[in-house]
Amino acid sequence: MREPAATIYIVDDDEGVRNSLRFLLKSVGHVCQTLASAQEFLETYQPKQPGCLILDVRMPGMSGLELQQQLNLRGAIIPVIFITGHGDVPMAVEAMQHGASDFLQKPFRDQDLLDRIQRALERDTRNRAALTEHERIRASFDSLTPREREVLGLMTRGKSNKVMAAELGVSQRTVEIHRARVMDKTGAASLAQLVRMAIDLES
Amino acid sequence: MTDPNGHGQRVVGIPAEPPAALHGRLLQVSRMATIGEMAAGVAHELNQPLTAIANYAQACSRLLARPGADTSELQQALTEITAQAGRAADIIRRLRALAGNRQSDRAAVSVNALVKEIIDLVESDARLHGVPVSLEFADKLPDVLVDAGQIQHAVLNFVRNSLEALASRPSGTGRLVIRTAVTPQHDVELAVIDNGPGIARETAGRLFDPFFSTKESGTGMGLAISNTIARMHGGSVGYRANLPAGACFYILLPAASTT
Numbered sequence: 305m306r307e308p309a310a311t312i313y314i315v316d317d318d319e320g321v322r323n324s325l326r327f328l329l330k331s332v333g334h335v336c337q338t339l340a341s342a343q344e345f346l347e348t349y350q351p352k353q354p355g356c357l358i359l360d361v362r363m364p365g366m367s368g369l370e371l372q373q374q375l376n377l378r379g380a381i382i383p384v385i386f387i388t389g390h391g392d393v394p395m396a397v398e399a400m401q402h403g404a405s406d407f408l409q410k411p412f413r414d415q416d417l418l419d420r421i422q423r424a425l426e427r428d429t430r431n432r433a434a435l436t437e438h439e440r441i442r443a444s445f446d447s448l449t450p451r452e453r454e455v456l457g458l459m460t461r462g463k464s465n466k467v468m469a470a471e472l473g474v475s476q477r478t479v480e481i482h483r484a485r486v487m488d489k490t491g492a493a494s495l496a497q498l499v500r501m502a503i504d505l506e507s
Numbered sequence: 508m509t510d511p512n513g514h515g516q517r518v519v520g521i522p523a524e525p526p527a528a529l530h531g532r533l534l535q536v537s538r539m540a541t542i543g544e545m546a547a548g549v550a551h552e553l554n555q556p557l558t559a560i561a562n563y564a565q566a567c568s569r570l571l572a573r574p575g576a577d578t579s580e581l582q583q584a585l586t587e588i589t590a591q592a593g594r595a596a597d598i599i600r601r602l603r604a605l606a607g608n609r610q611s612d613r614a615a616v617s618v619n620a621l622v623k624e625i626i627d628l629v630e631s632d633a634r635l636h637g638v639p640v641s642l643e644f645a646d647k648l649p650d651v652l653v654d655a656g657q658i659q660h661a662v663l664n665f666v667r668n669s670l671e672a673l674a675s676r677p678s679g680t681g682r683l684v685i686r687t688a689v690t691p692q693h694d695v696e697l698a699v700i701d702n703g704p705g706i707a708r709e710t711a712g713r714l715f716d717p718f719f720s721t722k723e724s725g726t727g728m729g730l731a732i733s734n735t736i737a738r739m740h741g742g743s744v745g746y747r748a749n750l751p752a753g754a755c756f757y758i759l760l761p762a763a764s765t766t
Contacts, residue, residue: 317634318555318559320555320556320558320559320587320590320591320594321555321558321559321562323559323587324558324559324560324561324562324563324566324587324591325562327562327563327566327583327584327587328562328563328565328566328569331566331569331570331580332569362551362634362635362637363634363637364633364634364637364638364639365639365679366679367637367678367679369678370678370679389550389551389554389555389558410554410555410557410558411554411557411558411560411561411562412558412561413565414561414562414565414566414569
């Protein structure tokens with residue numbers, strides 16, 4: 305399930321905490337990268353890199369919550385596990401509302417953290433697969449000619465070939481050819497799947 | 508108190524108490540209150556090495572559970588654990604030094620050194636508020652003849668006020684500067700500057716009055732005590748607006764005579 309190349313990013317301004325987390329995660333075979341500030345993370349983060357982010361809430365300069373907002377603005381999908389020194393409930397609620405995958409209070413049981421990382425990585429894999437599929441569908445829809453797009457629109461509204469031919473002022477045979485091309489280019493196996501793809505693109 | 512004829516006289520409402528003793532008690536209470544207010548910052552600061560220690564220890568357990576554990580790796584973790592325990596002990600030692608009921612011992616020191624002694628405490632509190640602290644120290648400062656703990660106490664009061672004022676700013680935009688300088692009158696100035704909302708003109712004149720507070724939960728004693736401390740050292744405290752925004756609280760101390 306987990307991609308082998310997943311990287312666990314650790315962003316904490318405290319060197320002791322940062323290094324101890326790296327040591328712990330390496331001891332169970334994770335690949336880690338440690339960063340001392342939110343800014344440093346934004347500079348090095350590659351959206352294509354699978355993984356998850358362990359993020360300290362309070363840091364001088366850009367806080368963890370602000371980094372999360374920045375990532376949301378950039379459309380980054382990396383799951384975030386927040387760690388905090390205090391049981392700051394309002395902050396935890398805010399973080400979760402903005403899509404944090406988890407919230408842990410320092411110090412924590414290693415198993416709790418490892419379980420959450422595992423969950424976050426699985427979530428990342430799912431998100432990435434969905435995103436890849438979404439992009440593939442978009443590219444395939446973009447490759448349709450204007451006429452094929454018209455046919456697609458009529459197909460998803462459930463029009464028969466006969467009705468389409470009449471509406472477009474072409475022969476049924478021509479409609480069938482366009483239809484086949486739409487199915488071929490999008491890779492849809494059925495009309496139902498094609499409709500789902502169209503809905504996916506609109507969301 | 509005595510009247511011109513030498514007869515003892517009680518002034519109603521003012522307890523007859525040796526002023527020095529009263530003052531010492533008040534200072535001690537205020538110092539403990541300031542430290543109490545900073546306790547959240549200290550707790551957070553202590554939590555960091557504890558977290559690191561817990562992480563290393565748990566990693567060691569995992570490594571040991573495997574056959575053929577790499578002892579050099581374990582050694583590295585144990586070294587880190589020792590270092591982090593030392594760090595926690597340091598934080599407590601500094602706190603104790605500050606909280607200790609010290610005699611008023613005056614010594615010639617540089618205010619830069621005074622600030623450096625409490626910078627960990629200041630930074631832990633500031634970090635908790637998400638505020639970076641910068642130090643702008645003048646190079647060639649004359650020494651001042653002071654009770655270090657009292658001056659540090661006054662500075663901590665300023666810092667507390669600034670951090671509370673900065674809470675009204677969007678998170679991450681607050682800044683705190685501790686600056687030292689020599690004035691044209693050859694006094695030493697130690698200033699705590701923030702970019703918070705500043706102090707309204709109409710309240711600025713009463714800032715150092717006892718029991719005056721703009722904070723709902725304030726005792727109104729912090730700045731008044733800082734004022735007393737400064738005056739006991741032949742100096743003064745003051746407020747000026749920081750431009751373009753914020754507040755600057757400063758303490759002025761006479762330079763120790765070099766003779």
